Structures are given as structure tokens and as C-alpha cells.
Amino acid sequence: MKYALVLADLHKTYPGGVKALRGLSMTIKEGEIYGLIGPNGAGKSTTLKITMGLLKPDKGGVLIYGKSVMKNRVEALRLASYVPENPVVFRNLTVKEFLRFITGLRNIKWEEIIDYAEHLIEGFNLSEKENTMLSQLSRGMLQKVLVTAAFLVRPKLMVMDEPMAGMDPEAQHFFKHEVKKLVSSGATALISSHLLDMVERFCTRVGIINKGRLVAEGTVDKIKKMASEESSLEEVFLRIVKG
Ligand SMILES: Nc1ncnc2c1ncn2[C@@H]1O[C@H](COP(=O)(O)OP(=O)(O)O)[C@@H](O)[C@H]1O
Ligand SMILES: [Mg+2]
Numbered sequence: 001m002k003y004a005l006v007l008a009d010l011h012k013t014y015p016g017g018v019k020a021l022r023g024l025s026m027t028i029k030e031g032e033i034y035g036l037i038g039p040n041g042a043g044k045s046t047t048l049k050i051t052m053g054l055l056k057p058d059k060g061g062v063l064i065y066g067k068s069v070m071k072n073r074v075e076a077l078r079l080a081s082y083v084p085e086n087p088v089v090f091r092n093l094t095v096k097e098f099l100r101f102i103t104g105l106r107n108i109k110w111e112e113i114i115d116y117a118e119h120l121i122e123g124f125n126l127s128e129k130e131n132t133m134l135s136q137l138s139r140g141m142l143q144k145v146l147v148t149a150a151f152l153v154r155p156k157l158m159v160m161d162e163p164m165a166g167m168d169p170e171a172q173h174f175f176k177h178e179v180k181k182l183v184s185s186g187a188t189a190l191i192s193s194h195l196l197d198m199v200e201r202f203c204t205r206v207g208i209i210n211k212g213r214l215v216a217e218g219t220v221d222k223i224k225k226m227a228s229e230e231s232s233l234e235e236v237f238l239r240i241v242k243g
Pocket of ligand 1: 014015016018019020038039040041042043044045046047
């Protein structure tokens with residue numbers, strides 16, 4: 001069994017003294033759709049930024065398919081794509097220019113992926129926006145463009161920070177369908193969310209993070225069973241997070 005991602009004992013204190021991560025460890029196997037859930041400020045975005053080498057942990061390490069993000073950065077990150085929490089992108093490019101630019105950075109020929117690109121653009125209802133500048137898109141539309149780029153680079157590991165933020169239900173449905181498709185062709189996904197109901201029916205495994213530590217992990221069924229009586233994931237989540 002291959003490990004797509006190993007996070008080992010991550011610690012991170014921000015300047016100013018906020019301890020965002022306090023010894024977070026988790027592993028994700030190839031083929032999983034792993035949902036990292038937790039309340040605001042739990043440390044989800046910090047975890048994903050460290051995973052993508054955008055932030056240095058004070059302690060601990062990250063392996064993507066066995067390659068160290070700290071020591072073998074370029075090789076490790078080449079296998080991954082990322083949807084950031086705050087999209088700071090090339091706002092003066094059009095949607096199409098942006099997608100060509102991002103795939104070009106990975107040496108992917110546009111002709112090879114044009115069908116896939118068109119499928120994603122249509123599925124996300126972006127056809128009319130192809131020649132619109134990113135700066136003129138709504139938040140939800142921009143989110144769909146960023147997700148499209150993350151699919152298009154054909155990653156082995158997708159790392160997505162609240163990817164469905166601002167997406168309409170139709171787009172959310174298409175998004176989940178496309179993630180499942182990519183994963184069934186050999187990729188792996190790590191998705192952070194505070195939306196429990198999406199995780200409940202979509203992720204193959206869930207980790208609950210609170211105050212910089214993983215406090216529960218397993219299939220949705222297993223986590224629900226941790227609570228004695230029948231409850232929704234939401235009820236279990238609230239109980240775990242409140243201690
Ligand atoms: N750049 C930063 N500087 C200082 N504190 C930060 C910074 N980024 C995040 N934090 C703090 O670290 C904690 C974890 O934040 P974050 O990882 O963004 O959580 P989440 O994504 O789960 O909401 C929070 O208390 C947050 O306020
Ligand atoms: Mg966040």
C-alpha cells in the first residue's frame with residue numbers, strides 16, 4: 001500500500017505566539033478522499049500550507065509519495081496540486097489564459113488536455129467566462145477556475161482548502177463527481193472543510209482537527225460509532241470539539 005501523504009509531528013507557532021499546530025500527524029493512502037474537518041482556527045489551512053511547502057513547520061516533516069517536501073521540494077510538489085484558502089492569483093489574466101499558464105508551468109501541452117479542459121469549463125458553467133479576466137469573476141466563479149486548474153495538472157495528490165466555498169449546489173455536485181473520477185484513476189485527495197454534510201457523504205475517511213491536534217480519525221461510520229447513541233456527524237463533531 002502506497003502512502004500518498006505522510007504528515008509527521010507537525011508543530012507551528014506563528015509570530016505573535018499563536019500555536020496553530022501542536023504535534024499533528026496523519027497518513028493518507030493512495031486512493032483516499034480524506035476530509036480534514038474542524039472549527040475555524042483549528043489549524044486546517046496551516047496544515048495544508050505546510051503540506052504544500054508554503055509555510056515551514058517549527059518541527060516535523062511532510063512526505064508526498066515518499067518524497068520530502070522539506071528536502072526534495074521540487075520533486076515532491078510536482079506530484080501535487082493546490083487550491084488555496086485565499087486565492088491570490090494573476091488577476092489580469094483571462095480564465096483561459098490562466099489555465100494555459102498554470103498547465104504550461106507543469107510542461108503540459110494544452111492540446112493534450114483541451115478536451116478535459118472543455119469538459120471542466122462546461123461542467124462548472126464557465127463557458128461564457130472563458131475570456132473574462134479573473135478580477136471580474138465572483139468569488140464562487142474564481143473558486144471554480146482554481147479548482148479547474150487543480151484538476152488540469154493531473155496531480156497524484158490534490159490538496160484543497162475549502163474548495164466548495166462559494167460554489168452553487170450544481171457546481172458542488174460536479175466537483176464531487178470529478179474528484180471521484182480522478183481518484184478512481186489513481187489520484188488521492190485531501191480536502192479541508194467546515195461543511196460536515198459534504199464530508200459525510202463524500203469522503204472515504206475523515207480526520208477531526210481541533211486546536212492544532214488530530215482528535216479523531218476514521219471512516220464516517222467509525223467516528224459516529226464513537227458516540228454511544230445514534231447521531232449525525234455534526235453531533236459527534238460538536239461533542240468531540242467541545243471535549
Ligand atoms: N499568518 C498568521 N499569523 C498569525 N496567526 C495565524 C496566521 N495564520 C493563521 N493564524 C492562526 O493560527 C490558527 C490556525 O489557523 P488556520 O490554520 O487558518 O485554521 P483553520 O484553517 O482551521 O480555520 C488560528 O488561531 C489563526 O488565527
Ligand atoms: Mg482555513
